[in-house]
Amino acid sequence: MKKYISLFVILLFSSAGLYAQSIYDLRNAIDFYEMNKISKGEYRNSISERDIEGSPYLNDEFTPGTIYTYQKIQYNDIPLRYNIFNDEMEFQTPDEQILAIAAPEIVEKAVVGENTFSNIPYELGNKVKRAYFILLFEGKLSLYARPEVIYKKPKEAAAYAEPEPAKFIKRPDIYYLRLNQQTAVRIESKKDLENFFTNHQSQMESFIKKNKIKPSKEDKMIELVEYYNSL
Structure with a gap:
């Protein structure tokens, strides 16, 4: 169980003039904590990490990072x-409480160590959702990685099998392409690539074939x- 908080108070700082700024209003960690002080915590049911093998985290340790909001505030x-x-x-x-940002829609990006996490819209079937993605390359066309961890339920002992504890299992990253400010699109096959490139289609198809591009290979x-x- 983790205590969740809302960052809705940050929205009070937004205004038409603030959105127009090209630079961020710099704040420190103390300001961030002060902005998120609450008198009563909110709880949500989730899987307890106790007695589960593996980890749900990209990195178990906390790393000093920077949060950038769409209101142009930098913490x-x-x-x-x-x-x-x-x-x-x-x-x-500072008192070692572990909290989670409960309003990620106001977070533009978070820089943690060498990784930049962008909070962007993506296609999921016929719906558009938002999530954190690791930025790999930024440009007119940007590339993102979506880490994935699955939860495997524990198994009780059977006649010829030992019991198995619950596990978090890390899966290969999934790659997404985003053109300009459109929704990011999941790319898992060559067909996905062919369908994605409606501009410069013949050039892209030739490049993919010549360079043996595989959607599962980051490089x-x-x-x-x-x-x-470059086109």
Whole structure:
């Protein structure tokens, strides 16, 4: 169980003039904690991590990071970690409480160590949702990685099988392409690539074939995005 808080108060700082700014209003960690003080916590049911093998986190340890909001506020030196399973950015307070940002829609990006997490819209079937993605390459066409962790339920002992504890299992990253400010599109096959590129289609198809681009290979996907942005 984790205590969740809302960052809705930050919205009070937004205004037409603030949105027009090209730079961020710099704030420190103390300001961030003060903005998120609450008198009563909110709780949500979730899977307890106790006695579960593996980890739901990209990195178990908290790393000093920076949060950028769409209201052009920048909070520095926040201990952050990304919970892959819950798709949540967690932070640790000075009194070692572990909290999660409950209004990620106001977060433009979070820089944690060497990773930049962008909170962007993406296609899921016929719906559009938002989630955190790791930015791999930014340009007219951008490339993102979506880490994935699945939860495997525990198994009781059977006649010829030992019991198995519950587990968090890390899956290969899934790659997404985003053209300009449109929704990000999941790319898992060559067919997905062919369907994605409606501009420069013949050039892209030729490049994909010649360079043996595979959607599961990060380095190849970066090559592809760099080429498209050069056209």
